[in-house]
Amino acid sequence: MSIAVKHVTKSFGTFVALNDVSLEVPGGALLALLGPSGSGKTTLLRIIAGLEAADSGTVLYADEDVTGTAVRDRHVGFVFQHYALFKHLSVFENVAFGLRVRGESRSGVKDRVRKLLRLVQLEGLERAVPAQLSGGQRQRVALARALAAEPKVLLLDEPFGALDAKVRQELRQWLRRLHDEIHLTSVFVTHDQEEAFEVADQVVIMNRGGIEQTGTPEEIFEHPASPFVMDFLGNVNVFQGVVQGGRARLGELEVAYPEYPFDESRAATAFIRSHELEIVRKRNGRPSLEVKVTHINPARPVVKVRVHSEAFGVGLTVDVGWEDFSDLQLRVGETVYVSPRQLRVFVQDYAI
């Protein structure tokens, strides 16, 4: 079932959490709301669920307007950030809760719970209480509980936020497979771009109560729509400069920028990802920048080299492949040149 959010605004006191947000979630999609804390992503999720009421705007499930419908009548599965499992109930009773309060028959409850526990791979733990489970197991109980009453949509608030890195990785892939199996329209909130890009079909990047960009992970990574998206995706070096007459000038770096052919010069911000920079010993005719090596972090899969540009007064991070690294024989304190293979320029808005 598809979800549509139309012109939703929500304030908490003077803080505007969501400002005229509209969003479409196609039926059967797995969509990630990605953004820094305070961007409004959790508020949007809670409004979709009905846990929070919008100040204005509407929420539709398929073609049904559910804006005024209470959460208990919306039939959503909601997975809470810290799971909010019922501490005093066993795993079985936790999962059965949604069925029991809706008056499901005893045998119906039993069959459905068994089926769900098999789905989330928790068979044999029916009698355990939440305190006896690991973080990953608790997360899966929360998921089974949310799925028990056959919800129309599944909503997850930072579903992996509370887990350690290894478990998180496993559960991520598992959630993706689960979604491929049951094809329930799902929305999850995360601040971790790796998580969003790995799990979701559609990623919505949010910032300050608004949506910056919506698209598939490839679209967003290859064509970031705004400086914020570029910066938020991380591993990126930022330069300030100007554009004029089809060229972008960033200090001693000058590159073609045909998107801005006008004569008037305008301030611009350029972004170069760490892996789009190349270190060379001698200038090779391409635009390049003289820098000093300040730090070498021999990480995997690439060496992270910190360099400092005197002319610009900025530090840059360059990803160097291990093969190139052994060819270059870099030492801290050496002077080398970096040249961008690719860069993105965002001209600042006309509005002042």
Add this chain to the structure above:
Amino acid sequence: MAETPKAPPIPPRAQDDPAAVRVALVLTAVAIMAFFVVVPLVNVFVQAFANGVHAYWDNLFHDADTLHSIKLTLMVAPVAVGLNLVFGIAAAWAIARFRFPGRTLLTALIDLPFSVSPVVVGLFLLLLFGLQGTFGPWLRAHDLKIVFAYPGLVIATAFVTFPVVARELTPLMEALGADEEVAAVSLGARGWQVFRLITLPNIKWGLLYGVILCNARAMGEFGAVYVVSGHIAGKTDTMPLRVEKLFQEYNLPGAFAVASVLAMLALVTLFVKTALEWKTRRDLAEAHRLQTEGAES
């Protein structure tokens, strides 16, 4: 994982007071406790049993007025506790779960019965329900008796013990948080189902302790009840009032026998309180551990 090393002994801290000061303080505290609490408590039992177990039994159960006072107390206290149970849960729920105008005022007002002298409470009930009181003529017209009768005793007792359950539950419910209740609602539970299936199991120990403490206060209530009861032996005398009356009549063994029953009630309450506090603390620590464990990484 390697074996967890044992915690090293706590080293003496620089801000620790000298041994002489510590010993002096501890001894003072113990001496005061012994003088004001332990000695009188033991004395109550010694006096009660001064003429032997048989006399003690006679004093309690073969004195019609004393027997009536015990029965009356057993009739008043449970009703007052029941009223406060309903009120306490409602107030704690409102304060811990909702933000509404007047919330701070409500929190302050709940403590009012503890800060006002019970005698004043009694007088205030007389002024409302007495013959010359605000509702006096109406009550008389409908042949209803509140003061100098059972309803007055219940109202006075309930009023004075009002805060007990609410004060016990409010911090507990605030500490527990609303997460599980919200989760229950998202799964389709109605208000009553949320309370019965989720909230009540989580607060049951705190609630039980509140009820026991409330009961102890209700059975021991003197001031307010003294004013509204009219102190009629065999009719409106509760146990504490009976103790006072027997004492005035120089029937010391009788007075101490009734007093010993109240003292035993206090001891039982203390024991249950300690047990439940230990349990509640453990549950809270467990809830906290689960939360922080969940929040880590």
